[in-house]
Each structure stands twice: as C-alpha cells, then as structure tokens.
Amino acid sequence: MSGEMSFFGLFLQASFLVQLVMLLLLATSVVSWAFIFQRSKALNHxxxxxxxxxxxxxxxxxxxxxxxxxxARQHVSGMASLFVAGFKEFARLRKSGSASPQAVMDGTYRAMRVSLSREVDALESNLPFLATAGSISPYIGLFGTVWGIMNAFIALGEVQQATLAMVAPGIAEALIATAMGLFAAIPAVIAYNRFSHQVEKLENSYGNFMEEFSSILHRQSHSSDSATRE
Structure with a gap:
C-alpha cells in the first residue's frame, strides 16, 4: 500500500467520529487481551x-x-477454601454440643456453599467484559463503517465527476472500523466460551468434593454420636 492508503494514513484522514470508534475498539481489544492472559493464568492455577x-x-x-x-497459609482458595470452611463449621458445631448431627451437617454444607459461591465468583472475574466485548464490538465497528461510507457518498455527491480514486479512501477507512470490530470481538468470544467451560468444570469438581466431604463428615458425626451413646 502507498503511504496515503496505509492504516495510519487512513486513520488520520477519517472523520472524528470514525477515529473515536477505532480508538474505542483498539482500547477494547487491548483490555480484552489483558483479561484473556490474566484469566488463563488464574484458571490454570x-x-x-x-x-x-x-x-x-x-x-x-x-x-x-x-x-x-x-x-496456616496466608491465602486459601479453590477446593482448599471449601474444605477449610466446611471443617471449621463442622468442628464449631460439634464443639457446641447443642446441635443434632443433622443440624451439624446442614450448617457445614451451608458454609461450604457460601465458600463455593465466592470461589466461582472469583473464577468468573472479568468474563462479563469479554462477553460484552465479543457481542458489541462488531456493532460498534459497523456503526463506524456506516458513518464513514455515508460521509464518503455525501462528499461524492458534491462533485460533478466522480471517480473510484475519490471514493476509495473514504470507503477503505470506513471498512477498517468493521475489521477492528471483528479483531476485538473474535478473540473475546473464543476466550469467553473457553473460560466459561473451564469454570463450569471447576465448579463441578468443587461440587463433587462438597458431596464427598459431606459424606465423610456425616459418617464421622454419626459414628461419634453412636460411641457417645454407648
């Protein structure tokens, strides 16, 4: 491409509104990629x-x-957080001595459910932004394209003899907005779907652990209660 038809040249020639759309999409793409790397690292961990x-x-x-x-750790997260919340509540209710085995298990399970909700919220952090970026970026780019093409045809109507060379730069700069919208949207959509699936799998793992751990504590509670009665 010549210097006049380069990306930067077309950006400078574009109207203020189209430039604003391009900058917004560029910022959205940069933030999306930052969140993609951050979420990928967090979910792998x-x-x-x-x-x-x-x-x-x-x-x-x-x-x-x-x-x-x-x-004793400074920071506890994930499945370990569910274990600590459940075991702590189980021990507290057992020590009180006033709660029945069923009440102990109900309180323990509620404590783990609260911890599970917090962990899932942490895993889903920034995913709404990726979903929003993936859904609206193409429309923002399309808006910039429509506006740019409209201006190009308005300018074309003001001249007596129109040529392709006169309208091509205006259409090209308008189409760049659509391309940038897709560039921002496609990685965000792919990352959102991938991360949502990973969060769902982790949530299932946490839920399975809660059920298994509850069964272990339930057996301990009833065995201890039986031994006390004897």
Missing part, C-alpha cells in the same frame, strides 16, 4: 491447586492436621 489438594486429601492423612496446615 486453579486447576493445579485442585490436583494438589485432592492428592493430599485422598492420601489418607489426618483431616485435623490437613486443616491446620491449610489454615
């Missing part, structure tokens, strides 16, 4: 933490020792 915790939890070690080890 979450999956790694799940594997590490499950290895420790199902190794057959003492749950009290595991609870103390995890509670």
């Amino acid at each position: 979450a999956r790694l933490e799940v594997r590490k915790f499950e290895d420790k939890f199902w190794s057959g070690g003492d749950l009290n020792r595991l609870f103390q080890e995890i509670s």
Whole structure:
C-alpha cells in the first residue's frame, strides 16, 4: 500500500467520529487481551491447586492436621477454601454440643456453599467484559463503517465527476472500523466460551468434593454420636 492508503494514513484522514470508534475498539481489544492472559493464568492455577489438594486429601492423612496446615497459609482458595470452611463449621458445631448431627451437617454444607459461591465468583472475574466485548464490538465497528461510507457518498455527491480514486479512501477507512470490530470481538468470544467451560468444570469438581466431604463428615458425626451413646 502507498503511504496515503496505509492504516495510519487512513486513520488520520477519517472523520472524528470514525477515529473515536477505532480508538474505542483498539482500547477494547487491548483490555480484552489483558483479561484473556490474566484469566488463563488464574484458571490454570486453579486447576493445579485442585490436583494438589485432592492428592493430599485422598492420601489418607489426618483431616485435623490437613486443616491446620491449610489454615496456616496466608491465602486459601479453590477446593482448599471449601474444605477449610466446611471443617471449621463442622468442628464449631460439634464443639457446641447443642446441635443434632443433622443440624451439624446442614450448617457445614451451608458454609461450604457460601465458600463455593465466592470461589466461582472469583473464577468468573472479568468474563462479563469479554462477553460484552465479543457481542458489541462488531456493532460498534459497523456503526463506524456506516458513518464513514455515508460521509464518503455525501462528499461524492458534491462533485460533478466522480471517480473510484475519490471514493476509495473514504470507503477503505470506513471498512477498517468493521475489521477492528471483528479483531476485538473474535478473540473475546473464543476466550469467553473457553473460560466459561473451564469454570463450569471447576465448579463441578468443587461440587463433587462438597458431596464427598459431606459424606465423610456425616459418617464421622454419626459414628461419634453412636460411641457417645454407648
């Protein structure tokens, strides 16, 4: 392309509104990519933490020792957070001595449900922005294109003899807005769908752990209650 028909040259020749649309789409793309890298790193870390915790939890070690080890950390997240919330509430209700085994389990499960909700909210952080960027960026680009083409035809109508060379730059700069809209939208949509699937899988893993851990605590609660009665 010649210097006049380069991307930067067409950007400078575009109307103020089309320039504003291009800058908005460029900023959206930059922010989207930043969130994509950040979410990818966070979800990879979450999956790694799940594997590490499950290895420790199902190794057959003492749950009290595991609870103390995890509670000593400065930051607890993921499946470990559910374990700490559930075990802490279970121990507190058992120590009170006034709650029935069913009440103990109900309180324990509620505590884990609250922790699960917080963890899922953290995993879904920034995903709404990607969904919004993926859905509206093409329309923003299309708006810039329509506006640019409209201006090009208005200018074309003011001359007596129209040539392709006169209208081509205006149409080209307008079409760039659509291209930028697609450039911002496509990665955002792909990333949103991929991350949503990963979050769903992690949420299922957390839910399965809650059920399994509840079953373990339920057996402990009833066995302890039976031993006390005897």
